[in-house]
Amino acid sequence: MATMVQAIRMALHVGEDRLGVTDVFGEDVGPPLGGVFTATQGLKTAWNTPLDERGIIGMAMGLALAGQRPVCEIQFCDYAFNTIDLLKLAGGMYWSSNGQFNLPMVMMTPVGSGIHGSIYHSHAFDSQATRTPGWKIVIPSNPRDAYGLMLSAIADPNPVMYLAPKALLRAKALPGEEIPGEPGDERTLNKMIDAPLGDRSQWRPQWPDTEDLFIPLGKARIAREGTQLTVVTYARMVPICARIADELAEEGISIEVIDLRSLCPYDWDMVSASVQKTNRLLCVNEDTEVTNFGEHLIRRAAEELFYELHAPPKLVAGAQLPGIGLADNLECASVPQKDGITAAIRALVAHEP
Amino acid sequence: MASNVAQLSPELLLKIHQHMLMSRLLEERLIRMQKQGDAYFWIGGPGEEAFSVPLGLLVDKGAGLAHDYLHLHYRASGTLLAMGVDPVDTIRQMRCTASDRYSGGRTFCHHYAILEWNVCPVSSPIAVQFSMAPGTALAQKRHGGTGITIVQGGDAGTAEGDFPTCLVWSSRPGAELPILMLVMNNQYGISTPAATQHGEQRIADRAGPFGIKHATIDGNDPETAHAGIKQAMDYVRAERKPYLLEVMVSRLYGHSSSSGANYVEGELDCLSAFERKLEQRGLMTQSKLRELRDSYTQQLSDAAQRVRDEPSPAPEQAFEHVFATENRVGTVPGGVR
Numbered sequence: 001m002a003t004m005v006q007a008i009r010m011a012l013h014v015g016e017d018r019l020g021v022t023d024v025f026g027e028d029v030g031p032p033l034g035g036v037f038t039a040t041q042g043l044k045t046a047w048n049t050p051l052d053e054r055g056i057i058g059m060a061m062g063l064a065l066a067g068q069r070p071v072c073e074i075q076f077c078d079y080a081f082n083t084i085d086l087l088k089l090a091g092g093m094y095w096s097s098n099g100q101f102n103l104p105m106v107m108m109t110p111v112g113s114g115i116h117g118s119i120y121h122s123h124a125f126d127s128q129a130t131r132t133p134g135w136k137i138v139i140p141s142n143p144r145d146a147y148g149l150m151l152s153a154i155a156d157p158n159p160v161m162y163l164a165p166k167a168l169l170r171a172k173a174l175p176g177e178e179i180p181g182e183p184g185d186e187r188t189l190n191k192m193i194d195a196p197l198g199d200r201s202q203w204r205p206q207w208p209d210t211e212d213l214f215i216p217l218g219k220a221r222i223a224r225e226g227t228q229l230t231v232v233t234y235a236r237m238v239p240i241c242a243r244i245a246d247e248l249a250e251e252g253i254s255i256e257v258i259d260l261r262s263l264c265p266y267d268w269d270m271v272s273a274s275v276q277k278t279n280r281l282l283c284v285n286e287d288t289e290v291t292n293f294g295e296h297l298i299r300r301a302a303e304e305l306f307y308e309l310h311a312p313p314k315l316v317a318g319a320q321l322p323g324i325g326l327a328d329n330l331e332c333a334s335v336p337q338k339d340g341i342t343a344a345i346r347a348l349v350a351h352e353p
Numbered sequence: 354m355a356s357n358v359a360q361l362s363p364e365l366l367l368k369i370h371q372h373m374l375m376s377r378l379l380e381e382r383l384i385r386m387q388k389q390g391d392a393y394f395w396i397g398g399p400g401e402e403a404f405s406v407p408l409g410l411l412v413d414k415g416a417g418l419a420h421d422y423l424h425l426h427y428r429a430s431g432t433l434l435a436m437g438v439d440p441v442d443t444i445r446q447m448r449c450t451a452s453d454r455y456s457g458g459r460t461f462c463h464h465y466a467i468l469e470w471n472v473c474p475v476s477s478p479i480a481v482q483f484s485m486a487p488g489t490a491l492a493q494k495r496h497g498g499t500g501i502t503i504v505q506g507g508d509a510g511t512a513e514g515d516f517p518t519c520l521v522w523s524s525r526p527g528a529e530l531p532i533l534m535l536v537m538n539n540q541y542g543i544s545t546p547a548a549t550q551h552g553e554q555r556i557a558d559r560a561g562p563f564g565i566k567h568a569t570i571d572g573n574d575p576e577t578a579h580a581g582i583k584q585a586m587d588y589v590r591a592e593r594k595p596y597l598l599e600v601m602v603s604r605l606y607g608h609s610s611s612s613g614a615n616y617v618e619g620e621l622d623c624l625s626a627f628e629r630k631l632e633q634r635g636l637m638t639q640s641k642l643r644e645l646r647d648s649y650t651q652q653l654s655d656a657a658q659r660v661r662d663e664p665s666p667a668p669e670q671a672f673e674h675v676f677a678t679e680n681r682v683g684t685v686p687g688g689v690r
Contacts (some may be wrong), residue, residue: 023491059491061488065489067682070488101466101473102680
């Protein structure tokens with residue numbers, strides 16, 4: 001059973017083996033390191049770049065313009081902010097050229113908190129990402145989705161942002177999150193595709209014969225079925241919300257947890273159907289709360305589902321602060337935590353019109 | 354600066370002159386359209402024709418990796434005309450009609466995008482093309498052959514980080530890229546004189562520490578420009594390594610319509626200088642010049658008249674082409690990669 005980072009690695013291998021990926025590149029992406037989170041170990045098209053994020057995005061755009069299939073990495077999304085005008089250009093290339101130059105490129109970047117990464121390794125990027133129209137955006141929460149969304153991202157003819165929750169990269173798959181074709185035994189897989197410590201110059205991975213699993217962009221997933229409240233979340237908050245749902249189920253409280261998986265396009269049909277069933281909506285994500293993507297969902301729910309709602313829709317998100325502090329207390333005070341989410345859920349479920 | 358360049362053939366000189374003249378008259382037509390309220394905004398390249406036309410004639414034009422990729426700036430009208438664009442299409446983009454083939458009425462004039470000729474979409478933010486150019490060049494380097502990437506910007510844009518990005522990424526040891534970097538030095542950044550912001554003697558010198566070949570040439574004379582481009586291009590095509598060419602040019606109508614777009618006295622006018630040269634060589638006469646001028650003026654007037662009646666994009670067209678459903682880049686029309 002793969003971890004998420006192994007799932008990404010195997011998907012990139014499928015990409016370069018079967019889907020025409022020509023380049024996987026970024027800072028420390030090539031050998032010997034193979035990525036700071038090991039996402040690109042052993043890939044035949046992986047290469048190292050100068051420490052220049054604008055150069056990385058520009059390189060990907062240029063390769064895509066020339067009909068290649070690049071996957072670039074920004075080592076931490078916190079360092080993508082100086083590329084935003086290039087991201088805007090990439091998102092607008094097809095539109096502004098009146099449907100001539102599509103950009104088949106993937107930009108992957110680790111996002112979010114949870115590794116004590118301090119101010120510049122803890123940012124979320126999801127709300128920011130949704131403000132660059134023309135990009136598709138995916139944000140997996142488990143190894144199977146990480147694999148299947150990467151294959152779909154690679155195959156898509158548009159620029160796709162692949163936001164990987166860094167706190168979940170080393171989390172192991174749960175039952176039901178298997179990748180078809182991967183060895184069931186964790187140690188076997190590690191031996192096949194994890195680079196050894198020390199000298200790696202002679203090492204070659206043995207890729208398992210994983211299957212094509214294309215998880216469609218724009219399709220959410222019901223992580224927990226329930227009837228009393230819809231929680232719309234993604235990334236690192238999914239396993240937290242799922243655990244809360246499991247715990248509350250023991251008290252007889254029934255929570256539906258939707259893992260959005262894609263932010264652009266996003267699965268409004270699933271959200272809308274769920275809210276019409278539960279009549280209550282809570283959005284949970286890590287990004288700062290002002291102009292947050294959850295606010296957009298709540299706005300839409302208020303406009304389209306107003307008379308279905310039995311309680312005011314609520315957002316639990318990151319505090320509107322300039323950064324996430326290194327000290328555990330500071331991080332926990334500004335990023336949604338299990339207790340706060342649970343309290344919000346209890347209040348919403350108890351609310352009567 | 355290079356000097357004593359060989360003379361070009363009379364046929365080529367006359368061809369260059371025709372494109373330069375058409376380019377200038379087109380720009381003047383566009384400026385007039387803006388001033389008369391027939392268009393929102395003008396920006397363009399009067400003053401760069403002596404360079405931009407020879408560049409267009411030397412480009413290996415086509416689709417795909419075997420041919421040149423162009424990342425041009427918005428003053429490259431002469432290059433595009435020399436490559437063969439129809440001035441009527443430039444006027445369409447100026448008028449932002451639905452028939453604008455480059456952007457469907459979405460963006461400013463001279464923001465060309467031509468998939469069939471590897472002309473990558475021109476953007477309004479300056480210098481960003483210097484970050485993208487290494488990507489097309491890397492694909493070309495792997496492909497082999499003689500196709501190169503040509504990237505062009507202005508002197509003021511070299512202050513952006515994208516310019517050193519191109520220097521760094523095109524000169525990685527063992528992975529040098531076939532990029533011809535062109536810096537059009539008109540000595541202004543919008544309204545600000547370069548000398549008040551830049552301490553470097555020559556922009557081309559910035560290539561030196563990277564081991565990138567470089568030169569500064571006079572871009573106001575088409576023969577000098579032709580020779581300078583040819584020399585740089587031949588090097589990039591054959592060696593598959595970068596070259597930085599700084600080109601001294603005039604800016605004859607200011608930055609854009611936002612600065613008035615009036616003819617600037619005191620700057621060398623490459624077109625009239627070239628016309629004097631052609632006359633001195635016995636290749637041109639005043640009456641022949643008048644004839645050409647009248648004929649082009651009429652042609653442009655007819656084109657503008659045609660475009661005047663073409664419809665604007667419909668509101669719903671704003672929602673077209675947000676996402677592609679299939680790959681278009683890397684596929685040569687006709688299906689050959």
